[in-house]
Ligand SMILES: Cc1cc2nc3c(=O)[nH]c(=O)nc-3n(C[C@H](O)[C@H](O)[C@H](O)COP(=O)(O)OP(=O)(O)OC[C@H]3O[C@@H](n4cnc5c(N)ncnc54)[C@H](O)[C@@H]3O)c2cc1C
């Protein structure tokens with residue numbers, strides 16, 4: 001039995017935990033404003049707001065794609081659909097809230113299929129965003145595709161929305177109340193936290209349960225066998241979330257979402273440019289659900305977090321019936337989607353070593369699109385330097401073999417070398433020789449090898465203190 005708050009209504013359903021929320025909304029609840037576009041997280045037409053109580057008792061709302069959201073994730077949560085948001089103007093026929101008005105008046109609506117998703121994504125932004133620059137509000141709709149408008153109207157509308165609402169308070173409850181006053185949110189948002197607290201608590205973890213974290217991989221290609229197993233949603237276990245810096249290591253709970261990593265001050269202090277790297281992973285509605293553990297266990301050869309953590313020399317903590325063990329991340333991958341972990345083990349955390357000064361770390365990704373796309377080739381490098389001499393280099397790459405890979409031969413060769421144009425050129429050539437890409441939809445093997453060479457050069461341009469002097473020849477490798 002799943003108890004949740006759906007818009008302004010307390011709901012209890014016996015539907016299956018692995019049923020998709022989008023199907024349930026449209027077919028069982030008659031809420032057809034949430035649209036079915038692609039069914040695999042790629043368009044944002046099905047976006048809804050999902051709110052959970054934070055430790056202080058306030059609700060934190062995130063925009064998520066309901067086509068990838070298992071119904072079990074609604075337990076003790078507040079689900080808000082476009083129908084709920086349209087109750088801001090109850091009693092005023094045809095009245096529009098500020099988001100809808102801006103979209104209509106700035107020419108951002110043609111067929112209207114993408115509009116509910118845009119309204120939901122912009123509402124999440126107004127609830128959580130800093131509201132201090134136009135770039136940020138454009139990123140808030142990075143998970144929404146529109147097939148009609150050509151985006152100029154959407155860009156005008158989202159900039160206008162930010163400017164109209166720029167003075168909102170930062171404190172979450174004050175922000176919520178201001179948005180109710182501005183008719184962005186309906187009045188019942190004010191009582192939602194109290195109503196959530198009164199819902200029955202979740203059942204304990206069942207034995208031999210299949211783990212569902214964010215579900216963004218699992219529900220992209222749902223396994224029909226999944227519904228026969230008991231399932232356990234990691235988000236119910238707060239001990240698996242969060243970033244801590246302790247004893248010279250950065251430790252990240254496996255259930256931490258990518259958006260939580262983006263928001264983590266601790267992680268930003270350990271890796272100064274990490275936000276720029278993490279924002280290249282998919283788009284907001286996916287990052288709001290996708291977890292670190294899921295990224296590692298899915299074992300995609302181009303998993304972005306995995307590539308970063310391989311170069312950071314990370315270690316995973318595995319927990320199973322016989323206790324806990326640590327394993328270098330590089331040893332987790334045995335072959336294509338084959339892992340050195342037992343079926344009854346799970347990853348509870350990942351940790352990587354810190355160092356007293358700045359960690360020189362860089363991540364590069366080449367994909368067909370800037371957002372909502374997985375890499376053709378991605379690569380990360382950690383470089384420890386003494387002056388211009390390389391003390392240690394760790395280079396990793398994805399899309400160039402059956403698993404996410406550490407390029408050990410190239411990394412070892414770099415140790416003790418001076419950072420100069422010759423070293424960079426040779427490192428690029430070695431990495432290309434070490435790679436074993438295949439032809440696929442992302443490009444030919446030759447293309448991917450060439451890309452990898454360029455990404456190795458890009459690492460040095462980003463990390464070497466003498467980058468200006470490297471004068472890397474555009475024709476090498
Ligand atoms: C539209 C779209 C775009 C995407 N873009 C990117 C991208 O740009 N870059 C990228 O790297 N990925 C991308 N992905 C893939 C996906 O979002 C990530 O791999 C994500 O991190 C998976 O995490 P999850 O929590 O959703 O995993 P889930 O789908 O919940 O789980 C995946 C697998 O891992 C297992 N699992 C999860 N957590 C654990 C754990 N702690 N211990 C043991 N087993 C566990 C599950 O049982 C399941 O088998 C994209 C996916 C979609 C749908």
Ligand code: FES
Pocket residue numbers: 035036037038039040041042043044045046047065066067068
């Ligand atoms: S239907 Fe396209 S993201 Fe869900």
Ligand code: FES
Pocket residue numbers: 108109110111112113114115145146147148149
């Ligand atoms: S208005 Fe038609 S898809 Fe955006």
